[in-house]
Amino acid sequence: MKIATWNVNSLTVRLPQVLDWLAANPVDVLCLQELKLSDDKFPLQELEAAGYQSAVFGQKTYNGVAILSRTPARNIVKNITGFTDEQSRVIAATLDMPTGEVRVVNGYFVNGQSPGSEKFEYKMKWLESLRNWLREELAEHPNLVLLGDFNITADDRDTYDAEGLRETIHHTTEERQHFQALVKLGLNDAFRMFDQPEKSYSWWDYREMAFRRNRGLRIDHILVSEALKPLVRSCVIDKLPRKNERPSDHVPVVLELDSL
C-alpha cells in the first residue's frame, strides 16, 4: 500500500493539481495540510468522484488537515488529545487494509516564526503535547504512521545552507531535539531508511527562484512505528508538482509498505 503527504497551501487553489496527481499516483491514502478552508468548503464530491473518501478537519483562512482514503477511515481524532488548540493541525484515523490496520496521524506542525517568539513557545508546547499523546496512540496502535509538514529539518542534510541557517527557525537544536524525541518513541524516519539523492528537499521558497537553484528544506516527513518498519519498501519525494503552474511550495512524499 502507498501513503502520501502533501502540504497543498490552499486546497481551493490546488484541487485541480491534487486530482491530477492522484490520477497519476493512485495512492491508498493521501494526507493533506494547509487546506485553508472551512469544512463546508471542502470538495468532498470532486474527491469522491476520483475514488477517495475524506476525513476533514478544516479551518477558515489558515491551517486545516484532511485524510483522503480509498477505504473508509474510522476512529477519527481531531487535534492532540489533552491539548486545547484553536488551530486545526492534526487529524488521525484508522484505515483497514486487507491484511491489517494502520493508524495514520496527519499533522501540520506549528511554524514557530523565530526562536524566542511567542509562536516558537507555542511550537515547543505543541510538540511536547504531540509526543505525550503519540505515546498513548502507539501503545494502542502498533501499526502507526506519523506524517505531514513537520516544519523541522531533522539534521544538516535537510537544508540547503546548514551553516548560514544554523539555529534559525526550522533548524534550531530545540526543534531537532523534539524531532529526535519522536524518533525515540519508536518512530523511524522512513526517508532515511534508504540511500537518497544528496540535497533532497520537500519545500522551496517561492522567492528568488529557490526551486530552480534547489535552495530548499526537507521539512515534510513520514515516520513509521517499529512494527511497520520491516514493511517499508520505499520512501520518495515527488518533485514534479513543483514544476506546475501555481505550484504549492511543498511537494508530496510517498511511502510504500509491503503487505498492508
Place this chain on the structure above:
DNA sequence: ATGACTTCTGTGAGAAGA
C-alpha cells in the same frame, strides 16, 4: 536588505508562511 513570492481577507494593505 525589516526584501524577494503566494495565499488569505475583502476591495486596502497587511498578516502569515518557512
